[in-house]
Amino acid sequence: MVVPSAVGRDMSPESLPLGTIPMVDMSAPSGRGELARRLVRACAERGFFKAVNHGVPARAAARLDAAASAFFARPAAEKQAAGPPDPLGYGSRNIGANGDAGELEYLILHADPAAVARKATVIDDEDPARFSAAVNEYVDAVRRLACRVLDLLGEGLGLRDPTSFSRLISAVDSDSLLRINHYPTSAATVEADAISKSGCNGIGFGEHTDPQILSVLRANDVDGLQVLLPDGRRGAGDEWVPVPADPAAFFINVGDLLQALTNGRLVSIRHRVMASTSRPRLSAIYFAAPPLHARIAALPETVTAGAPRRYRPFTWAEYKKAMYAHRLSHNRLDLFHASGEDDPDGTNS
Numbered sequence: 001m002v003v004p005s006a007v008g009r010d011m012s013p014e015s016l017p018l019g020t021i022p023m024v025d026m027s028a029p030s031g032r033g034e035l036a037r038r039l040v041r042a043c044a045e046r047g048f049f050k051a052v053n054h055g056v057p058a059r060a061a062a063r064l065d066a067a068a069s070a071f072f073a074r075p076a077a078e079k080q081a082a083g084p085p086d087p088l089g090y091g092s093r094n095i096g097a098n099g100d101a102g103e104l105e106y107l108i109l110h111a112d113p114a115a116v117a118r119k120a121t122v123i124d125d126e127d128p129a130r131f132s133a134a135v136n137e138y139v140d141a142v143r144r145l146a147c148r149v150l151d152l153l154g155e156g157l158g159l160r161d162p163t164s165f166s167r168l169i170s171a172v173d174s175d176s177l178l179r180i181n182h183y184p185t186s187a188a189t190v191e192a193d194a195i196s197k198s199g200c201n202g203i204g205f206g207e208h209t210d211p212q213i214l215s216v217l218r219a220n221d222v223d224g225l226q227v228l229l230p231d232g233r234r235g236a237g238d239e240w241v242p243v244p245a246d247p248a249a250f251f252i253n254v255g256d257l258l259q260a261l262t263n264g265r266l267v268s269i270r271h272r273v274m275a276s277t278s279r280p281r282l283s284a285i286y287f288a289a290p291p292l293h294a295r296i297a298a299l300p301e302t303v304t305a306g307a308p309r310r311y312r313p314f315t316w317a318e319y320k321k322a323m324y325a326h327r328l329s330h331n332r333l334d335l336f337h338a339s340g341e342d343d344p345d346g347t348n349s
C-alpha cells in the first residue's frame with residue numbers, strides 16, 4: 001500500500017516522525033554541529049533526505065536540463081548512436097544486462113570531464129562543447145554538495161578523520177557517474193501491448209538500492225519517486241512512501257558503500273520510480289563513487305563489541321563486478337556479509 005506523501009519540516013533534534021522524509025536546511029541555521037547531527041540522524045534512520053538551501057546554482061541545473069531535453073527530443077535513431085549502454089551511454093527501457101526493464105530512456109555518463117567530452121560528440125554533434133560544459137558545470141556543483149554532506153557525516157559520526165568519505169569521491173580517478181533519466185508519459189510513448197510485453201507495468205525504474213557512496217538526485221516537477229520506509233529493507237511494516245517533486249531541492253540517499261563503510265550505521269535505502277501518466281519526468285542523479293581500486297572496509301570507529309564487523313572488506317571493482325552480475329532489485333551487500341557463505345562472483349576469491 002502507498003501511504004500519503006509526507007516530507008517533514010526541518011527536523012527537530014528530538015524526533016523523526018514515522019513515515020516522513022527528513023528535510024535538511026544545508027545553510028545550517030542552527031550551526032554546523034547541529035547540521036551534522038541532523039544529517040547523521042536522517043541517514044541512520046532513513047538513508048534519505050531532502051536538502052534545501054544546498055548552494056547548487058539554479059543556472060547549472062537549468063543548463064543541464066536544457067542539454068538533456070534537447071538530446072531526448074532527437075529522433076530515436078540518432079539517440080541510439082550514443083548507445084547501447086555498455087554500461088555507459090544511451091539506453092531505452094532495458095536497465096542493466098540482466099533482464100530489468102522500465103518505462104524510461106536514459107544517459108549514463110562517467111563524471112570525468114575527459115569521458116564526458118568523448119561521449120559528447122555523439123550526444124550533441126552540432127556543438128559537443130556545449131553539452132560537455134553543461135555536464136561538467138553541474139557535476140562540479142553536485143560533487144561539492146556531496147563532499148559537504150560527507151564531511152558533515154564524518155563529523156557527526158565522530159570519525160578521527162572526518163574527511164574519510166569525501167576523500168574517496170574527490171580522488172582524481174574516482175568512478176563517479178551522472179545518470180539522466182527521461183520518463184515519457186506512458187500513453188504518449190508506449191502502446192498498451194508494448195507495455196505489457198515489456199513487463200514494466202507502470203514501473204518507471206524498479207526497486208533497488210544505489211551501489212555507490214552517495215547519490216544526489218534532482219528532478220523536474222513531476223512526481224514518481226518513492227522510498228521504502230521506515231528502514232529501507234524489505235520486511236513487515238515497510239511501506240512505499242511517495243516523495244513529492246521539488247525541482248528546487250536535492251534528494252540525497254546513502255549508497256551501499258556508505259552502509260559498508262559505516263558498518264550499517266547509515267542505511268542504503270530502497271527506492272523506485274512509478275511511471276507518470278500525465279507529464280514527462282526528467283531526473284539527474286550524481287552517483288558519488290570511489291576509485292576502482294579503493295578498499296571498502298568498515299571504519300574502525302564504527303566497529304565495536306556491540307556492533308561487530310558486518311561486511312568483509314572488498315574493493316569497489318569487486319563490488320561492481322558482483323553488481324553487474326545481478327538484477328536491479330538484488331540485495332548486493334548481502335553477498336559481502338562477514339559471516340556469509342555466498343561467493344559474489346562464483347570464483348571463491
Ligand SMILES: C=C1C[C@]23C[C@@]1(O)CC[C@H]2[C@@]12CC[C@H](O)[C@@](C)(C(=O)O1)[C@H]2[C@@H]3C(=O)O
Nearest residue numbers: 087095096100210211323324325326327328
Ligand atoms: C540491473 C542493473 C542496472 C545497474 C547495474 C545492475 O546490474 C544492478 C545495479 C544497477 C544500478 C542502480 C543505480 C544506478 O542507476 C546504476 C547506474 C548503478 O550504478 O547501479 C544502475 C546500473 C545500470 O543501470 O547500469
Ligand SMILES: O=C(O)CCC(=O)C(=O)O
Nearest residue numbers: 179181205225273283285
Ligand atoms: O530517476 C529517478 O528519479 C531515480 C532513478 C534511480 O533511482 C536511479 O537511476 O538509480
Ligand SMILES: [Fe+2]
Nearest residue numbers: 208209210271
Ligand atoms: Fe537509484
